[in-house]
Amino acid sequence: MVLRMLQKLNIGIVGFGCYIPKFRIKIEDIAAANNQNVELLKSALLISEKSVPNKDEDAVTIAVEAAKTAIARAEQVSKLLKNNSKTENNISSESNTSNDAVNNFNKTKIGAIYMGSESHPYAVKSSASILGEALGIGNNFTAADLEFACKAGTAALQMISGMVMSGIVEYGLAIGADTSQGAPGDALEYSASAGGAAFIVGTSGKDNAGNEKTAANILYTLSKTTDTPDFWRRNAQKYPTHMGRFTGEEAYFKHVIETTQAMLQETGFKINDFDHIVFHQPNGKFPLTAAKTLCATKEQLKFGIVVHEIGNTYSGSCLLGLTNVLENALPNQRILLTSYGSGSGSDCFVIETTDLLPETQKIGKKLLNHLSNKVYVNYTQYRQMVEMIH
Amino acid sequence: MYRESPIIRWRRYPERYRLEGNKCAQCSKIYFPKTYLCECGSKKFLPHQLKPRGKILTYTEIKSSPEEFSEMTPYCVAIIELNEGPKITTQIADCDVSEIKIGDEVEMVFRKFLASGEEGIIHYGFKFKKVEENIVN
Numbered sequence: 001m002v003l004r005m006l007q008k009l010n011i012g013i014v015g016f017g018c019y020i021p022k023f024r025i026k027i028e029d030i031a032a033a034n035n036q037n038v039e040l041l042k043s044a045l046l047i048s049e050k051s052v053p054n055k056d057e058d059a060v061t062i063a064v065e066a067a068k069t070a071i072a073r074a075e076q077v078s079k080l081l082k083n084n085s086k087t088e089n090n091i092s093s094e095s096n097t098s099n100d101a102v103n104n105f106n107k108t109k110i111g112a113i114y115m116g117s118e119s120h121p122y123a124v125k126s127s128a129s130i131l132g133e134a135l136g137i138g139n140n141f142t143a144a145d146l147e148f149a150c151k152a153g154t155a156a157l158q159m160i161s162g163m164v165m166s167g168i169v170e171y172g173l174a175i176g177a178d179t180s181q182g183a184p185g186d187a188l189e190y191s192a193s194a195g196g197a198a199f200i201v202g203t204s205g206k207d208n209a210g211n212e213k214t215a216a217n218i219l220y221t222l223s224k225t226t227d228t229p230d231f232w233r234r235n236a237q238k239y240p241t242h243m244g245r246f247t248g249e250e251a252y253f254k255h256v257i258e259t260t261q262a263m264l265q266e267t268g269f270k271i272n273d274f275d276h277i278v279f280h281q282p283n284g285k286f287p288l289t290a291a292k293t294l295c296a297t298k299e300q301l302k303f304g305i306v307v308h309e310i311g312n313t314y315s316g317s318c319l320l321g322l323t324n325v326l327e328n329a330l331p332n333q334r335i336l337l338t339s340y341g342s343g344s345g346s347d348c349f350v351i352e353t354t355d356l357l358p359e360t361q362k363i364g365k366k367l368l369n370h371l372s373n374k375v376y377v378n379y380t381q382y383r384q385m386v387e388m389i390h
Numbered sequence: 391m392y393r394e395s396p397i398i399r400w401r402r403y404p405e406r407y408r409l410e411g412n413k414c415a416q417c418s419k420i421y422f423p424k425t426y427l428c429e430c431g432s433k434k435f436l437p438h439q440l441k442p443r444g445k446i447l448t449y450t451e452i453k454s455s456p457e458e459f460s461e462m463t464p465y466c467v468a469i470i471e472l473n474e475g476p477k478i479t480t481q482i483a484d485c486d487v488s489e490i491k492i493g494d495e496v497e498m499v500f501r502k503f504l505a506s507g508e509e510g511i512i513h514y515g516f517k518f519k520k521v522e523e524n525i526v527n
Contacts, residue, residue: 022484054484055462056501060514064500121502121512130514134407134500136439373522375486 011164012214013351014077014105014171015200015360017069018323019062020310020370023052025382027190033379034185041190046284050193050311052382053179059117059196060127062316063177064134066198069364070173071107071135074200077215077359078105081205104205107135111169113143114159116152116176116315117196118233118240120145131175142169149231150280151341152176153197153315158221158347160201171202176315183239184383191283193311195370197319204356215357216326216335220267220350224259231342242342248286252340256280256290259346260338267350271296275333278304278321280340282312290338303328304337309371322351324367331355394458396511404437406515409498411476413438422476442498444472444518451487458504470496470518483517495521 026049031038042048053062082104113128120127128143146152146159153176160172177196182188203212230251233240243251256279264271271277277300279287284307291301304321313320318339325335335351377385402423404410411422416432422440427433449468452459459465466482468490482490483499496518503513 054501056483056503056517058502058512061500061502133403134514136404136408136410375484 011161011201011203011212012217012354013199013326014202014204014214015070015072015074016198016215016323016326017066017071017073017364018195018197018316018320018367018370019065019069019177019365020051020195020313020320020367021053021057021062022373022375023054023377023382023385024049024309024374025052025377025379029379029382030190034189044283044285045190046288047191047308047311049309049376050191051195051313052377052385053194055385057179057194058121059115059119059177059179060121060130060134062179062194062196063115063117063127063131063175063198066177066196067131067135067173067175070198070200073215073360073364074105074171074202074204075107076363077204077213077356080356080359081207081213085206085208105171105200105202108138108140109202110135110137110171110173110200111141112160112163112172113137113141114146114156114172114174115144116146116148116154116156116174117178118147118149118152118314119179119181120147123235128175131173137173148345149341149343150282150312150314150317151339151345151347153317153319154337154339154347154349155341157199157201157319157349158223160199161218161221164201171200174199174201176317176319178314178316179386180312180314181233181239186239187244188240188242188312191307191312193313195310195313195320196316197323199319199322213356214354215360216329216351216353218349218351220263221347222259222263222266223345223347224255224262225345226255228255228342228344230344247282247342251342251344252280252282252286253290253293255344255346256338256340257293259348260290260294260336263336263338263348263350269334269336269350271300271336273334274300274336276304276325276329276335277301278318278325278335278337280318280338280346281305281307281321282317282340284308306367320367326353326357327361327366327368329353329357331357394506394513396506396513399511399513406503406513407500409440409442409472409516411438411440412436420474420476422472422478440476441473442516443521444470444478444496446482446490446492446494446496447471447477448492449482449487449490466490468496468518481517483519485520490520497521
């Protein structure tokens, strides 16, 4: 087991956003094509439908759209802080706060882009570099594509947090996005879907007292990693291979539960100290079972589980849950997030929202907007669409 | 198999990826794609980032496409007028052509444009999509 603890109160999430393709397929249609019992599948997976990427979408296009929302929200919060600072300066000429001291977010200040995915469009050529160009952030940034099954997105968030905390970069962009793969007829075909979420880490600026502010502070992060052969995809293979039931107890549950317990032990928090809890969600049942083991309540998972209508977006999975939490949370609420990536590992985060969070909630497409804007496709259309990508 | 030089497209990434045009330094007329001589006679321009919204002026459905777009066929192509004035030809993404109307508001999305076979470069660029809900991003 590897444990690392990071702590700094004044860095955190300044912008966040998500993207989910418009198309959906119902589990009934996949079950009918495979001659499977739909009720059995639905009760086992707790998924009713999943997102399907269009033929012209891939992990990069999904990441770009999610990042655009994240940037728009970060700019909104920075603008607000700047305006507040100006007002204060106008009221009190004796104030020590000058506009020059306001450390405003600007997308060209993003110094690092890390994108986690299992479906980078190229084996060799960076997805993150395409993102930087598409977002127009200039060329003064470091970039890398990450892969760690479904936890590459949280690995990106962890690495970006470290870079911002150490002062190497002022702002960093962490993304988890996938057009997930599942072979026809395989259990994964009922869950593997498409979507992604993006997070800008840094500080939004300074308030009138000179304190650095964010929309949600990242308080702690901690990880656990083992060599576990539960799920993999060999080079140039179209679809992953998995070990069926072994992906449960010895893989997902062991890592999610033990990493969360380690976080609670290290920080002294109790599970009921958290207003919102998000776990990796390969299906609807796994996060509920993990929550039950950890004595978390359904109320704590209310916004954090989004898999029922989206499916498993692999690297985007729990980050979409985090996005939905941030889009619905109140100021000064505490969030626990634990990811899981096969192979295997978990990253756990403790995040605390601030009074700036409501400002980010006023603009940008929310996860709920993406959920309500959907078009169903049949199984033939679905296969044509995913075959284009995989 | 359709192949286009990655370098030709690379030179146009700012306009293809981000809708970057230019603006006459003298009369402020905005151009997309970039031009080098303004109708006012000026040759001085500044780069200009166009706002990614506009409306459909006219459209058509392509059912018999050039080879490079065959996998997307059928698809919708429209002439749109950007809110800042320039008119551009673009594909309309994620659309059922029967639901498109002249005057519909559209917003830019970043999409895969075409790929040069299994081994070649993937070309990305702008397409537009109908604004479903009036949410400013």
